Amino acid sequence: MKDLRTDTLVNTEMKVYFFMRSLLRYFLGKHHKEGTMARNIIIDEEECIGCGTCEEICPEVFTLNEKTDKAEVTDPQGAPEDQIEEAIEACPVECIHWEE
Ligand code: SF4
8 A cells, every 4th residue: 555645755855856846947048148247358468558447337347456456356156147148248448258
């Protein structure tokens, strides 16, 4: 004879497992789709004039090094891609680039 309680428990666990798996896939897929995981950001330090514009627009990603007076990438995944793109476009000497 089948134990209905065990079957119900297994079914519930399976539902929770598939729900959690689908949630994880949704958020990982969304994050990947935004392109923040796959791309890196490069700053040409020779060209950087240390104006700080990139840091003003996107402080989660860019920091002005006070010793070198050059911008640095502190967290390439720290902000949405469109915000990073805004900082790239605002750079007056166009020294910030995506690395594919
Ligand atoms: S906006 Fe460009 S020039 Fe200005 S600090 Fe950032 S990387 Fe350097």
